[in-house]
Amino acid sequence: MxxxxxxxxxxxxxxxxxxxxxxxxxxxxxxxxxxxxxxxxxxxxxxxxxxxxxxxxxxxxxxxxxxxxxxxxxxxxxxxxxxxxxxxxxxxxxxxxxxxxxxxxxxxxxxxxxxxxxxxxxxxxxADIVQRRTAMAEDARRLATLTGKEHETFRLLAQGRTVADIARLLNLSAKTVANHQSQIRDKLGVATPAALVHLALRHGLIESPAPGLG
The missing domain is CATH 3.40.50.2300 (Response regulator)
Structure with missing residues (x-):
């Protein structure tokens, strides 16, 4: 019993x-x-x-x-x-x-x-938690392909920062940041700002969605 x-x-x-x-x-x-x-x-x-x-x-x-x-x-x-x-x-x-x-x-x-x-x-x-854990593991694998600058750019984009803001904060040109943004979307398989925010939230990289993107 x-x-x-x-x-x-x-x-x-x-x-x-x-x-x-x-x-x-x-x-x-x-x-x-x-x-x-x-x-x-x-x-x-x-x-x-x-x-x-x-x-x-x-x-x-x-x-x-x-x-x-x-x-x-x-x-x-x-x-x-x-x-x-x-x-x-x-x-x-x-x-x-x-x-x-x-x-x-x-x-x-x-x-x-x-x-x-x-x-x-x-x-x-x-089963639903197993599926989500599998998806999380795949997300983590993709996140690991980002360079240091790309990862920081990703985090700032998820916070709702503009390309100009990120360029200033990271001391980069706007063109470089825009290139990072394109690489990030390709590597992570995200097509929209909302998808990028949700990915960052799932991995605890930001605390709350940027206004209008949740």
Missing amino acids: IRILLVDDHAVVREGYRRFLERSDDLRVVGEAEEADEGHRLWLQCAPDVTVVDLSMRGAGGMSLLMRIAARAPDARCLVFSMYEDALVAQRALEAGARGYVTKSSQPEVLVQAVRAVHAGGIYLS
Whole structure:
């Protein structure tokens, strides 16, 4: 029997998880919490085999709970079940101590598969996150082809800087910057300013889209 703790701040959602999970004879929910502090207390009290954690909760949030559990028990089996479909968020969750990441847009059966895989000691990622991680890896490969000046030009373009601004900031001619811009678009496979901004956002190179380009 796999004993499960659910940590999610929506009671109706938790009820749905519990009913679905307990359709399987080998799964049983032994505790439910609506925020991170309560989740940590119940984790200590119930000693679940797998803890299913949402990231977006009132208070400290799911990422904090993952780190608290991992600090006390590095081998704890935690599975994130989240609305966030960003590969970077999934990576941060894994670094915080999660053994799996499933998006809430996945089919319900995926959660059961993930619980069993994590309990068995594996790492489980839903298919959409795997696809996004693959795309991120391809993006990273393309970004690595940029020269130092091209990379800095790319970052400044993503911030909404004009060619003239970049030329002044990097002490280059406008023609050189324009050439860099063309090379960047060819190397990265981006055809529009918006696509360039979204690529920079995905890789954490800028904090927010330039006005009008998001």
